[in-house]
């Protein structure tokens with residue numbers, strides 16, 4: 016029940032109307048009868064600073080951050096924790112006595128989705144498509160879990176080069192940048208789509224014949240009916256899954272950071288996938 020003691024949790028992004036976070040965060044809060052409510056706010060980039068100030072004044076206890084604010088928010092936070100500091104990207108903020116602590120739970124979400132699906136990274140070769148925030152989180156995990164080699168491709172070549180330079184300088188991990196949809200890849204075990212292609216049903220025109228050793232195809236995009244990339248991989252007999260579990264686990268970790276309580280995963284999963 017909402018009463019005078021109910022505290023606010025939030026999501027900020029632009030746009031946010033499509034987000035599934037309010038649905039599964041509120042389901043978990045209600046299930047555990049916690050005195051919080053979770054709302055989504057559409058904040059354009061030029062109002063980010065004002066929104067953070069308003070959150071401080073209102074005593075918002077925590078909030079998630081999505082596109083396009085994940086990197087832009089960093090200078091406004093008091094403390095960057097762990098992965099957030101390395102990635103300079105935040106998707107979760109916790110307000111502790113007026114101080115804003117920034118976390119990156121996308122990394123945990125991706126890692127857990129790999130674990131759940133039994134994907135081995137160590138010693139394997141991956142092709143990573145994309146060079147935005149999601150690709151950066153995925154590359155961090157591939158480096159941390161000791162992938163043998165990563166090929167990086169992005170529509171805007173310069174962004175792939177910049178991501179590769181970040182990996183080398185910050186993570187001490189080398190990857191190889193190739194032209195977008197190039198066939199010059201060899202012995203790839205896994206493909207990760209970290210572009211937004213597939214969100215609107217677009218097909219990724221991959222040169223499938225160039226990947227005879229392919230074991231798994233991972234799409235970070237998620238969709239109610241599965242994504243075109245996942246369908247295509249499965250049709251070719253290759254293990255494949257989309258970004259649903261990454262979404263679930265990043266949200267579960269955020270929930271624990273906000274509330275100090277373990278997330279009721281099954282409740283969140285039902286709220287999330289029940290609507291899929």
Ligand SMILES: NC(=O)c1ccc[n+]([C@@H]2O[C@H](COP(=O)([O-])OP(=O)(O)OC[C@H]3O[C@@H](n4cnc5c(N)ncnc54)[C@H](OP(=O)(O)O)[C@@H]3O)[C@@H](O)[C@H]2O)c1
Nearest residue numbers: 145146147148149170171174209210211235236258261262
């Ligand atoms: N499952 C999850 O929990 C989760 C979490 C985060 C993100 N995601 C998914 O990952 C996607 C990317 O997120 P992000 O945060 O990295 O976004 P972002 O920073 O805006 O990056 C978007 C990426 O998509 C590429 N792209 C966009 N339109 C394209 C097109 N028509 N053809 C080829 N490439 C295109 C961009 O290439 P350019 O550099 O050339 O523009 C860039 O690499 C999102 O759409 C979302 O579905 C999922």
